[in-house]
Amino acid sequence: MSTKLKDLVKKPQILSGGHRLCAGCGAPIAVRQVLMGMPDDIQLVVACPTGCLEVSTTIYPYTSWNCSYIHCAFENAAATLSGVETAYRSLKEQDKLKEDYRFIAFGGDGGTYDIGFQALSGALERGHRLIYVCYNNEAYMNTGIQRSGATIMGTWTTTSPHGDNSFGKKENQKNMTAIAAAHNIPYVAQASISHWKDLVRKAQKAFAADGPAFLNVLSPCHRGWRFPMEKTVEMAKLAVQTCMWPLYEVEQGKWNLTTKVRDKKPIEEYLKPQGRFGHLFKSSPEVIAAIQDNVDREWEKLLRLCGE
């Protein structure tokens, strides 16, 4: 399948304009890029857990989705979609449905790393043919910037504020992509909206996978990260260039680095433009060093896994 821009722009818009997401939001960019990887001859059912994307795209009686869509609750998008996928298999087996369908969930990091973790793990283990996409903005943004399991150490959020006794979030984020890979499913990848070609290719592989696929897509939120709204894609690119967010895939158990970073930029270049880390530069330089240490350690680990 093509990843040429002239072909991709001709793909039908599944997520139509007019939705109420913020200008400069990373989430709809992630959704559009993922859906550019969708085959032409299939029908789609989208599931969303509760979150920004959900509340902004389906304000009754309107919907931004040019396909079937279901929202059930916050922690159960994967379980709900596994029910839809099973209903589809049932109808197919009974010869009651002609069309071919694919099933895709778009959840934020709160609905994926934290509250939706169990339902996601269960659905991946059960082998449903569905794609779960985490549009990762590293905090609960829909409720107003609270820390999640995806939030980086040192980050200011409203539930990990900095103060005399706090430098922000104390813990490192968990590695959800690696956790998904540990389910031994056909396809897992980490992607960024700044590297659209890489992302579309990964989405194509996810759609082609004969079983569950998981995509973790960095989708910056300027409201929560505190940067100018026109810099969304730039922030995502810096995350890749500093190796804070490496781009890789795990295909049938084989780890593969999809974007090689030869001159790793220092982490300060990623942290400095973001207000959520501003306090670190004033009062906690040792935390910046600790973030750099963690990035370096994780990067080395990833290189080994990818045989680089």
Next chain:
Amino acid sequence: MNSLIKTAALVGTDAVAEAMRQINPDVVAAYPITPQTAIVETFSQMVADGLVKTQMIAVESEHSAMSATIGAASSGIRAMTCTSSQGLALMWELLYIASGLRLPIVMPNVNRSLSAPINIHCDHGDSMGARDSGWIQLFSENAQEAYDNTIQAIRIAEHPDIQLPVMVLMDGFIISHSIDRLDLQDDTSVQKFIGSRNPAYSLLDSQNPTSVGTFDSLYGYFFEFKRQQEEGMINALNVIQEVGNEFGTLFGRSYGLFETVGMEDAEYAVIATGSAAGTIRMEVEHLRSSGVPIGMIKLRSFRPFPAKQLAELLSGLKAVAVFDRSDTFAGHMGGPIFIELRSSLYDLEKKPLTINYVYGLGGRDLSEKLVKKAAGELMETAQNGFVRQTVNYLGLRE
């Protein structure tokens, strides 16, 4: 009667699994929990043996069981699950979503107490906790009724005037794990009775893609949706009776909102539900045979609550004793059936006196002796014209 009947000896869970086999749902998503486990085990074997077309999802929790069932039912097919106790409690937020989305999901719930302390035996605290969740709730007295209710629940849930989920309730162990004699209808008659599901919307209708579970805000339609949901529950009062009558015509066992014993000439009455109705009926019939003007109402439909029908039946009686297998912990308000019955009687000109007996929590046995004691106090109340103690705990060690 044109339906073939097979008489069988089955435990309650197998009776329900047999009903599920005959319903032959497209999808079942379930998780094991005592005492429901035997249903999901038996049904899984039926799937493994190719006796049903069902796709089974062995989920990782009851929360996901109900979530997957909601997803499946939104896809235009027939989806079922089953649970008990903590499992039902874990489903709690999704119960409201199933009814709010007007999904006709049928779920047998084997009644078991809620922790703490942890206890696997019967009381009605689990399903009573879901009484405001917008689900129709039908109680069963024995395996026969659990089987019959499960089949009728499909018709009730999917009725165009209702479109609400139905919980089929049966007492843990007392019904679920006791062998009972029951009549099973033949597969063809059951299939014909339930018909096929024809939903207005489906996620898998490619010509009409649909958004399910959309967002409603301050200036939206939430209030109107909820009022319509209540309309469905009001309509259920008639539909439950219609379906119960049709079931009776076809299969010889009729059902309504409740069943009565001797109410035509009763001066006082007992109200109960579930398996205890058997013990209570025995005592009531015994007393009636010695000329005591006592009657009995066995409540089948707790949701919708047949307030008007019960008030009409109880108007002019001297006293009513309500048996509750759960408490509301509201500060001596009594059990949920008692509270709702008292509310139902409020507008009557000739109100009976009311007494509540909370019994059987955590599986504590309701003996004939205890029923006799309560019946004696009921008679005394009717004769004296006043209530000595409104809320009583029957069989409690104190």
